[in-house]
Amino acid sequence: MTSAPRIVLALMVGAAAGWTANRLGLPLPWMLGPMIANTLLSILKAPVAAPAGLRPFVIPVIGVLLGSTISAEILGRLGEWALTVAVMLPFLAVAAAGSYFVYRRIGGYDPVTAYFSAMPGGLNEMLIMGAASGGVEKRIALAHASRILVVISFVGLFYGLVLDVRSSSGAARGWVALSTLSPQDWAWLGGCALVGIPVGRFLRLPAPVMLGPMLLSGIAHLLHLVEVAPPSLLVIAAQIVLGTVIGCRFLGASAREIGRDIWLGVWSSSAMLLVAVGFAFLTASLTDTPVAQVFLAYSPGGLTEMSLLALAMGQDVAYVSIMHLLRILIVIVAAPAVFRRR
Template identity: 55%
Template sequence: MAGFNRKTLLALVIGLAGGVAAFFIGLPLPWMLGPMIANIVAAMLRAPVQGPSGLRNIVVPVIGVLLGSGVTAELIGQLSTWVLTLVLLPPFLLVAAGASFVIYRRVGGYDPVTAYYASMPGGLNEMVILGAEAGGNERQIALAHAARVMIVIIFVALFFGLVLGVSAGGTDNANWTALDALTLRDYAILGACAVVGAWFGKIARLPAAPVFGPMILSGIAHFTGWVTVPPPSLFVIIAQITVGTIIGTRFVGATLADIRRDIGLAALSCAVMLLIAVGFAEIIVLAGGMPLAQAFLAYAPGGLTEMSLLTLAMQQDATYVSVIHVIRITLVIGAAPVVFAMIRKRPT
């Protein structure tokens, strides 16, 4: 498998150990937070670890299939309740990204290009590419987004688990799908949704194609009744370990000074964006009666894959949350270069 070697194997072993330890400690979302924290520590200790990018290409489509398994006729009937969330999404992005830009530019002293693309709550890879093309500091942008995703995951998981008392372990027996709960036909259909969906998403140039393509096909398969079960829960745990390991290993090569500065700025930026997200979520709650937890998860500025896994682990409406995040990322990727070109000539 491309990109799979001793360094990735070590990272996965560390991630698995971290997940097991977090599970027995009782940490919320243990199979993601454990591997993430363990690999950040390993990276800081200069251990020879590397993110399992090859495995990500396998587990991400599985996550898409899992998200699509929540599509039902009842859910389709609730689409009208999403309108306010979608209407408020652009102003939320403007306010949140604007506040984050001020932090990176004024507090962190980043140059305008780097500050701009570090503050955009879009996909990590896309923002790094766009920022580098515009002349920004690629490493600072990448570290800013890796820190943002990490901090949002930790905050949301701990807040839901410790403050709201919502289980985020993803191992509740009442919601556990065993390997033998699926027939060979089920495995074949869901496997086709993953493989064909990832291919379709790529050629159709869908946003977050490895997730969104399989999600669409899985949604069709479940809505039509071709299959009625989600992928096995063991697959979800494997996905969480993989994603947590990848996030942790993104800090490889960073110095302690980098970590202190960039994580400090990311923590401040995330705190402000999360407060803004709570404010916008409260508007949705007051206007439409949607649960605050669900509205907040839709606006929390984490990565699509990570927020989807969080939502699934917390037994919230993963389809609603993931679709809003897909639209968020699409808006940011499409609008960021345009907005940047408009403001670039202005003094900062």
């Protein structure tokens, strides 16, 4: 099969899996379902392919959606989050150390590959830095793909099956039909998505394709230039694409490699998540922030995916997004500096 039919098949499977997960009431069903289904298909070497070309078009939709949740009340609480940031620094050090132990001692990776595989954030950045430092690029890529897969799956299933948190496809704000938006709404939201990308790159933000549109959308909603979120159908389509891309990251690797890396990813991510739980309880005891919200902020998944989980589970999206943005910035800046001093 050529790439186009493979992509179509992956998206069709993703849509069916998302519908099933939605019927089961799982949090973030339209991304979690496609992600798990296409991971299994990748392991089985099914004829699927990642719709990577669609990713740059759907990420701004998510950014605009997340920006629509920002309010003046949330911005007024920025000062309350300083302690969460302060606790994040030792959390990242302990989490990275635990993950490094897994890849170095259990996985037998060389020190460079183990180090950049263990860093809790910045998949693309860690891949580039690790390869430039002499690490095994494929192992670093699979390690971070495994981390994101395991963390998102665990957190999503934990909230749904253990905490009994349910979500709908319309997330926390209800279903937004295409007909709900006026031409003016379409213009503002579309403008935030299109203009936000170069703005994010100009400001040199991590994940500029998401954070740029999120920033402009937040400003537009704060100024009441627009009051609605993007249509739910577009949001669902974006999540299906994202989940499918994540699931197909394991394509091209052997079943043995995938099994080994996912197994190490389970151990590494479990160590990070256990550390995140401990630090979440510590931070919650020092602030008025709920443990569930701090845990989401410290869970080392992808910025976009964890922000979507926060929205789906009714948590403070701005809080979670900002903490993950800071996590990625800290890791990107600190990882090479610490590596040079090791």
